[in-house]
Amino acid sequence: xxxxxxxxxxxxxxxxxxxxxxxxxxxxxxxxxxxxxxxxxxxxxxxxxxxxxxxxxxxxxxxxxxxxxxxxxxxxxxxxxxxxxxxxxxxxxxxxxxxxxxxxxxxxxxxxxxxxxxxxxxxxxxxxxxxxx
Amino acid sequence: xxxxxxxxxxxxxxxxxxxxxxxxxxxxxxxxxxxxxxxxxxxxxxxxxxxxxxxxxxxxxxxxxxxxxxxxxxxxxxxxxx
Numbered sequence: 660x661x662x663x664x665x666x667x668x669x670x671x672x673x674x675x676x677x678x679x680x681x682x683x684x685x686x687x688x689x690x691x692x693x694x695x696x697x698x699x700x701x702x703x704x705x706x707x708x709x710x711x712x713x714x715x716x717x718x719x720x721x722x723x724x725x726x727x728x729x730x731x732x733x734x735x736x737x738x739x740x741x742x743x744x745x746x747x748x749x750x751x752x753x754x755x756x757x758x759x760x761x762x763x764x765x766x767x768x769x770x771x772x773x774x775x776x777x778x779x780x781x782x783x784x785x786x787x788x789x790x791x792x
Numbered sequence: 793x794x795x796x797x798x799x800x801x802x803x804x805x806x807x808x809x810x811x812x813x814x815x816x817x818x819x820x821x822x823x824x825x826x827x828x829x830x831x832x833x834x835x836x837x838x839x840x841x842x843x844x845x846x847x848x849x850x851x852x853x854x855x856x857x858x859x860x861x862x863x864x865x866x867x868x869x870x871x872x873x874x
Contacts, residue, residue, distance in 0.1 A: 693840060700847050750836045756829050764833045772844070 685749055692746050699739055712736060713778025713786060714769040718743060718762030723778045724786045 703720065706712045711732065713723045720736050720743070722728045728736060747758040747765070754761075770779055770789070777789045 689840065693843070696841070697843050697847065700844060704847075746840065750833060750840070754829060754832050754836065756833060760829070761833050761837070764830060765837050768834065768837055768841070 685753070689746070689749060692742050692749075695738070695742055696746075699735060702735055703739060706732060706735070707777055708774075710776070710778060713780055714766060714773065715780040716763070716766050716782045717759070718747065718765040718769075721780060 703712065706728075710723060711726050711728060712720050715721050719740050722733075722736065743762070743765070744758065747761040750761045751758045773779065773789045773792075775789055775792050778786055779789060780786050
């Protein structure tokens with residue numbers, strides 16, 4: 660009986676350690692991602708104000724219809740989207756939902772905080788410019 | 793026999809509203825859960841991207857250029873302040 664109690668305690672201790680390590684790893688990953696988003700934000704903001712990129716309905720950054728991004732701009736957008744996918748997955752895992760759901764909510768957040776003139780890609784593939792802040 | 797049939801019919805009629813109640817519960821619950829998840833996800837996103845507000849506000853005051861103009865403007869502003 661004592662042995663079984665010991666085993667239970669050991670199991671709980673190991674489980675707590677695994678959960679703790681996972682939590683720390685997740686927090687580290689989020690901090691890394693946040694730093695990268697922060698670094699890219701001014702350049703992305705400039706591209707948005709220039710009308711070169713816009714936000715899509717599925718929470719991604721994309722070149723606005725008819726715009727061709729140069730090599731650096733394409734890399735910037737690709738890096739941003741890769742990191743967005745990561746953060747969507749992390750938040751989805753924490754909240755017990757799907758990355759698609761988180762992406763959709765982020766798209767809505769971008770639309771709400773978007774400025775007049777910012778471009779948004781709708782579900783039907785149409786690009787629309789926001790008319791009001 | 794007739795009484796038994798009537799009693800059975802009455803019993804069935806009484807059970808019908810309870811069936812309808814179960815159906816309503818199934819319809820309401822997923823909506824509640826979805827709203828709850830949306831709120832939690834929105835909160836997570838707002839917290840994670842909170843820096844955008846601060847940096848975004850700064851960026852809005854600057855033109856979308858390569859930064860040379862910004863530096864020139866800053867210098868002008870500093871000069872004017874003096």
